[in-house]
Amino acid sequence: MAYIDPHVHMVSRTTDDYRRMAQAGCVAITEPAFWAGFDRSSPAGFYDYFRQLTDVEPKRAAQYGIAHHCWLCINPKEAEDPVFAREVMKLIPEFLKKPNVLGIGEIGLNKNSRNELIILEEQIELAKQHQQLILVHTPHLEDKLKGTRITMDALTNAGIDPGRVLIDHIEEHTVAEVLDRGFWAGMTLYPDSKCTPQRAVDIIECYGNERIWINSAGDWGPSDPLSVPKCHVEMRRRGHTQKLVEKISLENPLSFLRQSGRFMLPESV
Amino acid sequence: MPQQSCPLTSKQVVDLYFMEHRAKLLDIAAFLDRLERSKGDEGLQDVRVRALKKAIPLLTDTSCENQANRVHRVLELLSDHTAEPTPAAHTQSALGADPNTDY
Numbered sequence: 001m002a003y004i005d006p007h008v009h010m011v012s013r014t015t016d017d018y019r020r021m022a023q024a025g026c027v028a029i030t031e032p033a034f035w036a037g038f039d040r041s042s043p044a045g046f047y048d049y050f051r052q053l054t055d056v057e058p059k060r061a062a063q064y065g066i067a068h069h070c071w072l073c074i075n076p077k078e079a080e081d082p083v084f085a086r087e088v089m090k091l092i093p094e095f096l097k098k099p100n101v102l103g104i105g106e107i108g109l110n111k112n113s114r115n116e117l118i119i120l121e122e123q124i125e126l127a128k129q130h131q132q133l134i135l136v137h138t139p140h141l142e143d144k145l146k147g148t149r150i151t152m153d154a155l156t157n158a159g160i161d162p163g164r165v166l167i168d169h170i171e172e173h174t175v176a177e178v179l180d181r182g183f184w185a186g187m188t189l190y191p192d193s194k195c196t197p198q199r200a201v202d203i204i205e206c207y208g209n210e211r212i213w214i215n216s217a218g219d220w221g222p223s224d225p226l227s228v229p230k231c232h233v234e235m236r237r238r239g240h241t242q243k244l245v246e247k248i249s250l251e252n253p254l255s256f257l258r259q260s261g262r263f264m265l266p267e268s269v
Numbered sequence: 270m271p272q273q274s275c276p277l278t279s280k281q282v283v284d285l286y287f288m289e290h291r292a293k294l295l296d297i298a299a300f301l302d303r304l305e306r307s308k309g310d311e312g313l314q315d316v317r318v319r320a321l322k323k324a325i326p327l328l329t330d331t332s333c334e335n336q337a338n339r340v341h342r343v344l345e346l347l348s349d350h351t352a353e354p355t356p357a358a359h360t361q362s363a364l365g366a367d368p369n370t371d372y
Contacts, residue, residue, distance in 0.1 A: 113358040143349055
């Protein structure tokens with residue numbers, strides 16, 4: 001079945017992962033800008049990272065018939081120093097003109113600090129100025145509930161249309177508030193943190209299939225770039241229909257991402 | 270009663286998932302045993318362990334029965350419930366339990 005993985009960090013994955021994802025049916029991915037596992041020492045490091053996201057990865061993905069798109073930002077883990085963060089943010093408008101850029105992301109909070117919030121608000125404003133979609137990272141573990149609420153308040157205060165924002169890494173204690181406030185919700189399938197495929201299907205059963213998607217967020221840590229098709233297996237195992245699987249992993253991502261005016265599936269699909 | 274939104278029968282749920290979760294239960298038991306067999310007692314007092322021990326009873330708490338909200342309640346227990354931004358981020362990592370909660 002053709003599917004979209006709307007959040008995966010392919011810069012951290014091998015070309016063989018592209019091949020395996022294509023074999024499993026992946027036809028398109030979107031790759032948010034994120035923390036590389038270490039703090040970059042200069043804005044120039046981000047400039048090269050943005051070149052990688054907008055130039056190198058689309059070519060690598062195309063070898064396997066996968067359409068590659070990306071999101072640009074400074075991630076919250078490197079946003080504690082506002083002076084540094086603003087230097088990186090100055091680089092972004094130049095790259096927003098690239099054809100595979102869908103919006104600003106993954107912005108958000110990490111430890112819910114004042115400086116992180118200041119930079120989040122400034123990046124929301126950047127998205128607003130350039131009429132960009134927004135992809136939100138919500139904090140890890142004990143920080144998620146608080147960080148999700150502060151982030152949604154910041155978006156609301158900025159007058160952002162919630163239908164143009166995807167709040168990612170939701171779990172059972174955040175999904176209802178995210179959907180009730182009109183945002184899109186993303187579930188990340190991780191082996192240890194965030195959602196397992198089983199819990200993701202539980203959430204769909206409990207909270208419905210509107211404005212929600214699943215993603216692997218495959219990166220350099222414990223993660224699985226094939227977790228999306230594995231979640232499809234879990235859905236079918238429980239007797240859910242193919243139509244529901246396609247709704248979660250094709251129709252819903254298409255509905256959200258096409259608002260960018262940039263998102264394209266490969267011609268073969 | 271929660272809405273019956275899982276398409277499987279309860280018997281099918283047991284047949285499909287029991288072994289997987291029996292194994293996970295044994296892993297928790299083995300983790301707690303390993304803690305007791307390890308040197309020093311610092312880990313025994315760790316906020317993560319205290320939070321885990323407080324969360325386990327929620328699985329069989331009668332107030333959770335027929336609510337289908339155990340995951341939600343465990344996640345709430347492990348969360349920071351303050352509302353104001355913290356003054357500064359002194360670490361980039363999360364623990365898995367709120368270090369400022371008295372578990």
